Amino acid sequence: MVFEKIFHLIDxxxxxxxxxxxxxxxxSEFLSIDLPDTKIAEIFNNLDIDGSGEVDIEEFxxxxxxxxxxxxxxxxxxxxxxxxxxxxxxYEKSSRLDQDIVENCQNRVSYFLDEFLKVADKDGDGxxxxxxxxxxxxxxxxxxxRLLFCLA
Numbered sequence: 001m002v003f004e005k006i007f008h009l010i011d012x013x014x015x016x017x018x019x020x021x022x023x024x025x026x027x028s029e030f031l032s033i034d035l036p037d038t039k040i041a042e043i044f045n046n047l048d049i050d051g052s053g054e055v056d057i058e059e060f061x062x063x064x065x066x067x068x069x070x071x072x073x074x075x076x077x078x079x080x081x082x083x084x085x086x087x088x089x090x091y092e093k094s095s096r097l098d099q100d101i102v103e104n105c106q107n108r109v110s111y112f113l114d115e116f117l118k119v120a121d122k123d124g125d126g127x128x129x130x131x132x133x134x135x136x137x138x139x140x141x142x143x144x145x146r147l148l149f150c151l152a
Contacts, residue, residue, distance in 0.1 A: 002134060003064040006141050007057050017054035020044045031146050068137060072130050082127035085117055115143050 001007075010018050010026045024040050027033050035043075047055045047063045055063075075083050075091045120128045120136040128136075137144030 001057065001061050002138060003061050004057065005138055006064070006145065007060045009141060010060075015054075017056050018047070018060065019054060023047070023055075026145075031142065033146065068134055069130070072133050080127075082125075082129050083133065084127050088117065088128075119143060 007018070008014075009030075010022050012022050012025065020041065023044050024037075027035055027040060027043075044055070046067075047059060049059045049062065072083065073079075075087050077087055077090070078084075116136060117128070119140050120132045122132050122135065123129075
């Protein structure tokens with residue numbers, strides 16, 4: 001499972017399930033993003049596929065795979081299979097960004113983009129492949145998750 005490390009980071013009580021309180025804590029404390037409870041509930045409900053009120057690892061893995069793939073495709077506007085620095089920066093400025101998140105991430109997004117670009121381009125070709133995109137989210141969860149929540 002690709003996102004197991006992140007799941008266990010969020011599952012603070014090691015119950016095998018993520019609660020909305022654990023998600024809220026990781027967003028506010030670990031990621032330093034101040035989102036309204038309604039936005040956190042929306043994110044949680046997207047993760048909680050079966051509506052049980054808890055997110056198990058399978059739900060988390062499924063949702064994260066979809067989120068990362070959709071996010072990658074949305075940023076890769078030329079459909080090259082790679083994200084250029086220009087595409088990433090243009091996406092930041094696009095109207096697709098959620099206003100609640102933009103307001104709370106405003107001064108951080110450019111910094112996160114620069115950090116993301118530095119760690120993501122492992123092969124040094126100046127672009128980010130889907131594999132590199134996933135790797136930075138898993139290997140550097142603070143940077144990767146901040147970008148996912150700020151750009152989603």
